[in-house]
Amino acid sequence: MLIPRRDIEFQVFEVVEAEALCARERYAAHDRATLDEVLGSARRLAEERFLPYAALTDVHEPELVDGRVRIAPEARVALRELGEAGFIAAPFDAEVGGLQVPQVVNQACNALFASAHVGFHGYSMLTQGVANVIRVFGSDEQRRRYLPGLLEGRFFGTMCLSEPHAGSSLADIRSRAEPLPGGLYAIRGDKMWISGGEHELSDNIIHLVLAKVPGGPPGVKGISLFIVPRYRVGPDGGLGADNDVRLTGLNHKMGWRGTVNTALAFGPNGECLGERIGEEHRGLASMFQLMNEARIGVGVCSVALGYAGYMNALAYARDRLQGRPLGQRDPSTPQVPILRHADVRRMLLAQKSWVEGGLALELYCARLMDDLATARDAGEGARLHGLVELLTPIAKSWPSEFCLEANKLAIQVLGGAGYTRDYPVERLYRDNRLNHIHEGAYGIHGLDLLGRKVPQDGGAALAALAALVRETIAAARSDGSFSQEADQLDQALGGIDAATRRVLGAMAKGEAERALANATVYLEAVGHVVVAWRWLEQARVATRALGTAGAADRAFYEGKQAACRFFFRHELPRVGPQLALVASLDETPLLMPDEGF
Amino acid sequence: MRKILVGVKRVIDYNVRIRVKPDGTGVVTDGVKMSINPFDEIALEEALRMRERGEAAEIIAVCIGPDDAQQQLRTALAMGADRAILVKHDGPVDPLVAARTLHAIAQKESPALVIVGKQAIDDDAAQTGPMLAALWDRPQATFASKVEFKGETLVVTREVDAGLETDEVDLPAVITADLRLNEPRYVKLPDIMKAKKKPLDVTDLASLGVDAGSPAQVVRWEPPAQRQKGVMVKDAAELVDMLKKKGLI
Ligand SMILES: Cc1cc2nc3c(=O)[nH]c(=O)nc-3n(C[C@H](O)[C@H](O)[C@H](O)COP(=O)(O)OP(=O)(O)OC[C@H]3O[C@@H](n4cnc5c(N)ncnc54)[C@H](O)[C@@H]3O)c2cc1C
Numbered sequence: 001m002l003i004p005r006r007d008i009e010f011q012v013f014e015v016v017e018a019e020a021l022c023a024r025e026r027y028a029a030h031d032r033a034t035l036d037e038v039l040g041s042a043r044r045l046a047e048e049r050f051l052p053y054a055a056l057t058d059v060h061e062p063e064l065v066d067g068r069v070r071i072a073p074e075a076r077v078a079l080r081e082l083g084e085a086g087f088i089a090a091p092f093d094a095e096v097g098g099l100q101v102p103q104v105v106n107q108a109c110n111a112l113f114a115s116a117h118v119g120f121h122g123y124s125m126l127t128q129g130v131a132n133v134i135r136v137f138g139s140d141e142q143r144r145r146y147l148p149g150l151l152e153g154r155f156f157g158t159m160c161l162s163e164p165h166a167g168s169s170l171a172d173i174r175s176r177a178e179p180l181p182g183g184l185y186a187i188r189g190d191k192m193w194i195s196g197g198e199h200e201l202s203d204n205i206i207h208l209v210l211a212k213v214p215g216g217p218p219g220v221k222g223i224s225l226f227i228v229p230r231y232r233v234g235p236d237g238g239l240g241a242d243n244d245v246r247l248t249g250l251n252h253k254m255g256w257r258g259t260v261n262t263a264l265a266f267g268p269n270g271e272c273l274g275e276r277i278g279e280e281h282r283g284l285a286s287m288f289q290l291m292n293e294a295r296i297g298v299g300v301c302s303v304a305l306g307y308a309g310y311m312n313a314l315a316y317a318r319d320r321l322q323g324r325p326l327g328q329r330d331p332s333t334p335q336v337p338i339l340r341h342a343d344v345r346r347m348l349l350a351q352k353s354w355v356e357g358g359l360a361l362e363l364y365c366a367r368l369m370d371d372l373a374t375a376r377d378a379g380e381g382a383r384l385h386g387l388v389e390l391l392t393p394i395a396k397s398w399p400s401e402f403c404l405e406a407n408k409l410a411i412q413v414l415g416g417a418g419y420t421r422d423y424p425v426e427r428l429y430r431d432n433r434l435n436h437i438h439e440g441a442y443g444i445h446g447l448d449l450l451g452r453k454v455p456q457d458g459g460a461a462l463a464a465l466a467a468l469v470r471e472t473i474a475a476a477r478s479d480g481s482f483s484q485e486a487d488q489l490d491q492a493l494g495g496i497d498a499a500t501r502r503v504l505g506a507m508a509k510g511e512a513e514r515a516l517a518n519a520t521v522y523l524e525a526v527g528h529v530v531v532a533w534r535w536l537e538q539a540r541v542a543t544r545a546l547g548t549a550g551a552a553d554r555a556f557y558e559g560k561q562a563a564c565r566f567f568f569r570h571e572l573p574r575v576g577p578q579l580a581l582v583a584s585l586d587e588t589p590l591l592m593p594d595e596g597f
Numbered sequence: 598m599r600k601i602l603v604g605v606k607r608v609i610d611y612n613v614r615i616r617v618k619p620d621g622t623g624v625v626t627d628g629v630k631m632s633i634n635p636f637d638e639i640a641l642e643e644a645l646r647m648r649e650r651g652e653a654a655e656i657i658a659v660c661i662g663p664d665d666a667q668q669q670l671r672t673a674l675a676m677g678a679d680r681a682i683l684v685k686h687d688g689p690v691d692p693l694v695a696a697r698t699l700h701a702i703a704q705k706e707s708p709a710l711v712i713v714g715k716q717a718i719d720d721d722a723a724q725t726g727p728m729l730a731a732l733w734d735r736p737q738a739t740f741a742s743k744v745e746f747k748g749e750t751l752v753v754t755r756e757v758d759a760g761l762e763t764d765e766v767d768l769p770a771v772i773t774a775d776l777r778l779n780e781p782r783y784v785k786l787p788d789i790m791k792a793k794k795k796p797l798d799v800t801d802l803a804s805l806g807v808d809a810g811s812p813a814q815v816v817r818w819e820p821p822a823q824r825q826k827g828v829m830v831k832d833a834a835e836l837v838d839m840l841k842k843k844g845l846i
Contacts, residue, residue, distance in 0.1 A: 030790070037792075040672075084783075085783050086785050090786055
């Protein structure tokens with residue numbers, strides 16, 4: 001089931017106020033009606049072309065037939081419609097063929113597609129990512145050659161970072177790029193885990209490949225980035241000869257099976273040509289600069305899958321009759337829907353608070369990107385960029401943990417039925433499990449947040465975030481209706497501050513290992529505080545709207561208020577002990593002898 | 598070149614579970630998603646295909662409804678209609694009033710063809726097309742599942758109880774679209790933006806000289822009776838017995 005229309009509308013228009021963006025020059029071609037229409041069109045496509053095939057492509061995963069990948073033909077139809085409708089091009093600049101749809105709406109559409117069929121959505125997510133890299137770092141010639149195909153969905157993209165022996169540690173990749181006379185490079189190397197690496201869904205595949213140019217510095221500083229098409233592309237965008245990229249195997253995955261995952265050999269016959277994109281040896285930096293968007297995209301997928309699970313669990317809980325209210329012992333009385341049981345309500349509220357909180361987090365990040373794209377001056381731009389950088393590891397990771405937890409509870413609500421393939425909740429759980437691993441594993445983002453993003457620029461980004469949270473706290477106190485929650489949030493901010501100081505102090509003393517030993521716990525706690533903040537904002541918007549709401553909307557807004565309270569009472573209290581643990585610089589895992597495991 | 602008029606009704610979205618107001622005066626529309634009647638989408642799609650084949654020059658989408666119905670007309674423009682007319686009218690739209698309105702517009706615009714959905718999914722009346730043909734005194738072909746121009750006539754395959762029936766009608770004519778006529782296209786994002794610049798005229802029943810009265814009167818709205826609980830039968834013989842007892846076979 002898809003993310004419901006009412007919540008998308010609430011989050012996009014009432015909370016992050018997408019309509020207000022239309023007053024800015026970049027988005028002037030849009031208004032509320034066009035944005036509604038874009039969302040409506042995404043919903044219809046997701047309902048009709050994505051959702052009906054989610055179970056099918058899970059059971060019939062991609063197969064290797066005569067050296068080619070065979071995928072359910074419905075994938076090609078769905079993705080062609082998606083490309084032709086303009087959803088891949090949506091957020092891009094008009095100058096390169098895009099439609100300048102705000103990121104808040106683009107990401108809301110992505111959430112709809114991902115909640116319907118994350119496997120199909122995977123191809124368009126990757127293609128948007130690759131097009132974005134080429135847009136920013138490509139030469140004019142490269143943009144002309146590759147962008148139209150990518151934005152129209154005739155070419156799909158891949159990101160080739162990982163190798164069999166180098167996943168989290170990209171410094172150790174072995175792929176090589178030898179410069180050739182004339183400016184091209186001969187690419188050679190093995191890549192592993194490449195999503196969308198080989199298929200017949202699009203006319204061509206454009207691989208972005210990390211490789212080392214001989215003679216460069218060791219480690220990440222010696223990595224460059226290359227455009228390596230499956231079929232060579234002429235200056236006019238026409239397709240040429242095969243470019244010697246070979247499929248060496250398919251990975252058989254737990255979930256997310258609608259997106260083929262491959263092992264690839266580049267240049268096994270010495271005939272694979274790549275064009276360098278950006279400066280030599282600056283490849284990883286270029287890639288990471290654009291990873292923010294891709295990582296927020298992964299967060300959106302986590303939320304969407306958790307949300308789909310919640311919708312299924314909710315529908316089931318309303319229908320399934322089982323048991324009687326506590327205290328009702330008379331077996332001749334009718335059974336009640338399980339929705340009536342306190343524990344089921346708790347499980348549903350937990351799911352609601354995680355998935356709607358997660359969606360609010362992602363759309364807030366999307367809004368920051370829209371603000372960044374329209375920043376008035378360099379100072380504002382720097383502040384916004386810092387915030388996006390800081391929030392990215394959270395936006396990627398928090399939902400991958402808690403919206404996965406939502407999928408777990410969705411299975412629980414269905415009981416035995418949830419454990420069968422007759423219902424989609426077990427598949428949604430398996431699909432979502434990936435988000436904890438790819439685009440940087442969970443623990444790596446903990447290190448990124450606490451070891452890099454927080455100390456960066458003298459802690460400016462964390463200070464900027466805290467200032468924003470304090471604005472909401474002050475506003476909630478003056479509204480009065482959520483002042484207790486405001487106090488609780490204030491206290492949690494204090495906890496972050498204390499833990500951060502202790503960690504940064506230890507790092508300054510050169511005790512990095514000890515300081516960062518609990519970075520993952522810190523990531524989780526800060527994530528909870530940020531989501532609590534977004535819940536407080538949602539509750540404030542809902543409370544204001546209740547004044548004039550009709551009957552149907554009343555229930556919706558009251559649901560938001562209740563979910564906010566739930567999050568503050570059942571979830572936020574976790575962070576106190578977590579932050580105390582971080583501040584204590586606990587070394588238990590480090591002190592454990594290897595032999596003791 | 599030919600003009601085609603397409604009727605686009607604003608109805609409660611087919612995904613919404615309909616609730617009757619407790620006082621029986623209508624159904625709940627407060628906060629409910631509204632969409633183009635799905636059969637009207639098919640009607641519009643057919644017109645668009647005719648224009649794309651060069652068989653028509655202009656497509657005009659007409660909606661009788663409240664101000665908010667501009668939303669549905671915008672969708673129609675984004676799908677590809679050239680211009681739109683909103684005839685303002687609050688409250689339920691009676692088929693006869695709709696037919697009179699389309700007739701008034703047809704007299705002004707002189708279309709070669711009017712295509713409407715075979716029925717609207719809110720009242721399921723299936724009357725607007727036939728009533729329009731009668732008022733306009735032009736041929737009609739309802740429940741169309743295939744439509745082809747043959748010179749200045751139209752060959753229409755109709756879905757009837759016995760199967761398919763093929764009729765040939767002179768133009769101008771009224772066609773009502775059935776489900777199998779086509780599969781409407783997805784709206785393309787660039788077309789959504791282009792639709793903003795297309796003309797959308799707003800008028801009302803009085804300006805068109807349309808009588809808003811109707812001989813039909815809605816007395817009360819009621820939800821259909823709750824479905825009775827099923828019974829398990831042990832074999833086919835018992836099933837046949839039961840059906841006979843209920844007079845169903
Ligand atoms: C379905 C799927 C699709 C993928 N798609 C792509 C793709 O399209 N392109 C691409 O390039 N890659 C892709 N990947 C690869 C993915 O990004 C890697 O799997 C991920 O980066 C982890 O690398 P690894 O598997 O080698 O695990 P490892 O790096 O071996 O990590 C194993 C565990 O050790 C932890 N760990 C490792 N190093 C450290 C450290 N320094 N400090 C603390 N903990 C550490 C990790 O957190 C993890 O829990 C995909 C993976 C999967 C499963």
